[in-house]
Amino acid sequence: MKALSIQNLTKVYDNGFKALDGINLNVEQGDFFALLGPNGAGKSTTIGIITSLVTKTGGNVTVFGIDLATNPEQAKTYLGLVPQEFNFNGFEQVKHILITQAGYYGMPAHEAEPLADKLLKQLGLWEKRSTPSRALSGGMKRRLMIARALIHEPKLLILDEPTAGVDIELRRSMWHFLEQINAQGTTIILTTHYLEEAENLCRNIAIIDQGNIVENTNMKSLLNRLDKETFILDLKAPLTEELKLDNIDINQIGPTTLEVEIKKEDAINDLFITLTEQGITVTSMKNKANRLEELFLSLVEKTVDK
Amino acid sequence: MPTQRQRHWVAFSTLLTREIRRFIRIWPQTLLPPAITMTLYFVIFGNLIGSRIGQMSGFDYIDYIAPGIIMMAVINNAYANVASSFFSAKFQNHIEELLIAPIPNYLILAGYVAGGAARGLLVGLIVTMVSLFFTTLPVQHLLMTLSMVILSAIMFALGGFINAIYAKSFDEIAIIPTFILTPLTYLGGIFYSIDLLPEFWQQASLFNPILYMVNAFRYGFLGVSDIPIGFAFSIIMSCISGLTAFALYLLNKGTGIRH
Numbered sequence: 001m002k003a004l005s006i007q008n009l010t011k012v013y014d015n016g017f018k019a020l021d022g023i024n025l026n027v028e029q030g031d032f033f034a035l036l037g038p039n040g041a042g043k044s045t046t047i048g049i050i051t052s053l054v055t056k057t058g059g060n061v062t063v064f065g066i067d068l069a070t071n072p073e074q075a076k077t078y079l080g081l082v083p084q085e086f087n088f089n090g091f092e093q094v095k096h097i098l099i100t101q102a103g104y105y106g107m108p109a110h111e112a113e114p115l116a117d118k119l120l121k122q123l124g125l126w127e128k129r130s131t132p133s134r135a136l137s138g139g140m141k142r143r144l145m146i147a148r149a150l151i152h153e154p155k156l157l158i159l160d161e162p163t164a165g166v167d168i169e170l171r172r173s174m175w176h177f178l179e180q181i182n183a184q185g186t187t188i189i190l191t192t193h194y195l196e197e198a199e200n201l202c203r204n205i206a207i208i209d210q211g212n213i214v215e216n217t218n219m220k221s222l223l224n225r226l227d228k229e230t231f232i233l234d235l236k237a238p239l240t241e242e243l244k245l246d247n248i249d250i251n252q253i254g255p256t257t258l259e260v261e262i263k264k265e266d267a268i269n270d271l272f273i274t275l276t277e278q279g280i281t282v283t284s285m286k287n288k289a290n291r292l293e294e295l296f297l298s299l300v301e302k303t304v305d306k
Numbered sequence: 307m308p309t310q311r312q313r314h315w316v317a318f319s320t321l322l323t324r325e326i327r328r329f330i331r332i333w334p335q336t337l338l339p340p341a342i343t344m345t346l347y348f349v350i351f352g353n354l355i356g357s358r359i360g361q362m363s364g365f366d367y368i369d370y371i372a373p374g375i376i377m378m379a380v381i382n383n384a385y386a387n388v389a390s391s392f393f394s395a396k397f398q399n400h401i402e403e404l405l406i407a408p409i410p411n412y413l414i415l416a417g418y419v420a421g422g423a424a425r426g427l428l429v430g431l432i433v434t435m436v437s438l439f440f441t442t443l444p445v446q447h448l449l450m451t452l453s454m455v456i457l458s459a460i461m462f463a464l465g466g467f468i469n470a471i472y473a474k475s476f477d478e479i480a481i482i483p484t485f486i487l488t489p490l491t492y493l494g495g496i497f498y499s500i501d502l503l504p505e506f507w508q509q510a511s512l513f514n515p516i517l518y519m520v521n522a523f524r525y526g527f528l529g530v531s532d533i534p535i536g537f538a539f540s541i542i543m544s545c546i547s548g549l550t551a552f553a554l555y556l557l558n559k560g561t562g563i564r565h
Contacts, residue, residue, distance in 0.1 A: 013565065051406045054565045073310075076408040087399035091331070092324075103320025104407035106313025148403075 001064065003029045003078075003156045003187040004050065009059035011045050011211075019045040021211040022059065027204070029064070029155075032182045033189045034202035034219070036296060042211045043191045044084060047160050051081045063156060077105065080154030082145045084161045090134030094125060094144060097133060098151045105152035112151060119147040122177065139170045146174070156187045163194060175201060195296055199223070207299050214299050230288035233258040236281035245274050259288060317409045318417050325421025329387055329428075336387070336425060337432060340379045344433040347375050348440040351497065363499050363530050369444075372437045373524040374496030379433040380455055381462040381516065384426030385487060388418050388466035389479045396470070401563055411557040415467065415550070422463030423456065430455055443527060450535070451526030457542050458519040462487075464549035471553070471562045490516050500532045515545050 004027040011020040020042050027033045037043050048054030050061055052072060061068040066075040088097055095116055102112030120126045123143040128136060133144060142162060149157060159178070163171045171194075178201065182188050192198055198205065198219075205222060207215040215222065238255040248271055249261040262268060275282060308316070329336040352368035362370040395401040404414055437443055445451055465482075473479045494516030500508050511517050518538035525531040531538070556562070 048565065052564075053402055053405055055560050073408040073410065076406065079406065081402075081406050083399075083402065085399060087402050089395070089398060089400045091328075096327075100320055100324055101403055101407070103323075104317050104404060104409055106308055106316045106408070108316050109320075 001029045002062070003027050003031065003064055004189070005060075005062045006046070006050075007060045009046070009049060009061065010057045011042075011049065011054065012057045019211055020049075020057075020059075023208065023211070023213050025206055025213060025216065027156075027187060027189060029187055030182075030185060031187055031204055032178075032202045033187075034198035034205040035189055035191045035208065036195070036198060036205065037191075037208035041208045043208055044160060046208070047081070047158055047189075047191065050158065051079060052076065077152070078155045080149035080152065080157045082142075082149045082157070082159040082162045084164065086141050086145070088133040088141070088144070088148075091132055093130050093132055094136070095120065095129040097144065098148055101148050102151045107152060115151060115153070116147075119150055123147050124173075139166050142166055142170075143174070146177070150181070154186065156189070157181070158189045160191050161193060162190070163192065163197060171197070207296060209299070228261050228263050231260045231262065232286050232288050233260055233282050234284045236283050239280070243278070243280070245271065313408075314410070314413055317407070318413050318420075321404070321409075321414070321417030322420045322424070325387070325391060325418065326424050328391060329421075329425045336383070337429060340383060340429045341432050341436055344375055344379055345436050348372070348437060352440050363501075363528075365528055365530070366441075368441050369528065370499075370524075371497055372441050372443055373527045374494075374520045376430050376433050376437065377455065377458060377516075377520050377523045378491050378496055380426040380430040380459050381491065381519070382426075382483070382487065383429040384422045384459040385462040385466040385469075385483060387425040388422035388463045389470045389473070389483075391421065392418055392467055392470035393473050393476070393479050396473075396563060397476075405563065411554060415464075415553050415557060418467055419460055419463040422466055423459035426459035426463065427455065430459075445527055446529040447526045449526075451523060454519060454523045454526055454542075457539075457546065458523070461515070461519075461542060461546050461549065464546065464553055467553050468549065468556065471556050473562075490514050493517075495520050495532060515541060518542055 004025070006023060006025040008022045008024060009020050010018070010022050012018050023042070023046065025035075025046075035043055035046065045054055049056045050063070050068070052068070063075040063078050066078070068075045092100070098116040098119065099109050099112045102115070103109065107115075117126075117129075120129050123146060125140060125143055125147065128140060133141065136144060142165075146159075146162065149159075162178075163174055166174065175197065178188060178190075188201075190198065190202060202219055204218045205215070206213050232253075235256040235258065239252065243250055243252070243258070248266070251259040253259050260271060262271065272282070348368065351371060356367035356371070359367045361367065392401075395404075434443070465487075469479055469482045493511065494514050495511065500511045500517065503511065512533075518533060518541045521531040521533050522535055522538040522542070525535055
């Protein structure tokens with residue numbers, strides 16, 4: 001079953017700006033889906049329309065088969081949103097925010113309370129349950145937004161850059177938490193600027209640019225399209241002369257650092273054989289950049305060229 | 307599995323509870339000032355000046371103005387509560403908590419209006435208790451008094467809601483109360499009977515909805531009014547219907563809240 005189906009969705013703002021140009025998108029139930037795109041591409045507008053914060057100009061959106069336009073009340077019960085910007089009442093206490101949000105979904109306080117307690121503990125906010133939300137740190141506010149989005153147990157969770165400005169440790173713990181709730185059956189749509197995040201978490205991906213979907217496929221097949229990879233090699237000693245190898249692009253970026261581009265069909269062994277023959281010792285090797293980042297840039301650049 | 311009606315009731319009562327919790331949490335800004343201001347009205351206009359004015363429509367001046375002063379506190383607070391609360395929700399973006407939830411627009415309106423009316427009525431009760439230090443405040447028609455104060459609170463809460471929908475800054479939620487609501491209140495027959503006015507101003511006063519509220523409310527206490535009570539009721543009910551329809555139209559259209 002499709003958790004989300006978008007057909008021919010368009011949005012033209014009052015100032016004439018066309019944010020969405022008839023996009024089509026399907027997300028299957030249980031998926032962990034990445035919606036990527038540069039700033040201003042139309043991601044937030046798409047999410048805004050799905051969550052009723054933005055009015056569409058044309059097209060259709062269905063959530064678990066329910067048309068958002070004709071039966072918004074039922075469709076909304078399936079949705080949870082973690083927005084990009086903090087949007088709490090800063091004076092309300094953390095636990096009140098969760099119980100109030102549950103109330104808006106028709107869940108009485110006595111039913112919401114145990115769920116709120118569980119989420120606050122899971123997300124490390126239990127000690128702050130009586131603190132006004134404005135007094136929380138940035139990372140805690142992000143986690144509170146996740147707890148608030150989950151309090152009514154939505155079947156489809158939409159996260160709009162949930163880890164923006166969050167330190168690495170916390171980001172990884174949030175990834176782990178999201179993987180857990182996805183494994184329990186919640187469909188997740190994620191937008192992020194950390195492409196490593198999308199690559200690690202998501203099974204399917206759509207890339208949106210200038211109001212159009214420029215790519216919509218599964219993560220594996222997208223990554224398979226990469227025809228080369230770039231590695232950074234640290235050397236034991238500085239090079240004494242310029243290094244040249246057949247079929248391999250080498251760029252010396254420091255006295256003991258090389259940047260090496262290798263085509264997918266070429267074996268990496270050849271590189272090491274040649275280096276060893278020339279008496280060069282490699283002390284470490286790593287990927288230069290995240291693979292998805294390279295693809296993303298090439299896809300987005302293509303639409304700019306058009 | 308709760309029915310739709312049960313879910314709606316929980317959503318409405320959650321919103322109302324949040325609104326009540328808000329104005330009680332900030333009581334030094336919401337409940338205390340009207341008590342102090344209205345005490346000054348009773349001291350200055352009732353005791354000091356009122357004793358020199360003598361009688362108005364056959365009643366001591368302080369007895370005559372007391373219902374109007376209570377009504378003034380009710381409508382100002384009902385209006386201010388919704389205007390500031392709804393605008394703050396827009397300003398801080400936490401209105402999105404409501405917009406993404408499965409709550410019909412009429413329930414969002416009902417929750418805010420009930421919250422505003424609750425503050426108006428609580429302040430009205432406080433001012434009534436203050437007035438008992440200065441006057442005996444007889445009640446001739448209890449049902450009339452209660453229904454009029456509730457309807458007036460609802461009407462001005464609706465006005466505050468519409469103001470907040472259009473407002474783009476905190477200045478814009480202060481403009482209407484300062485330049486429209488306050489003059490209408492003072493010219494709405496709180497401190498005088500319109501019989502004292504020249505013919506032209508008597509006729510002009512009939513376009514002021516606050517005149518009908520104050521007179522009908524005063525009728526509940528004293529049994530006297532400048533205008534027929536049935537007519538006052540129909541004017542107020544028409545205003546409530548018109549404002550409700552307009553507020554719902556704006557909400558459904560997404561004015562000021564959806565892009």
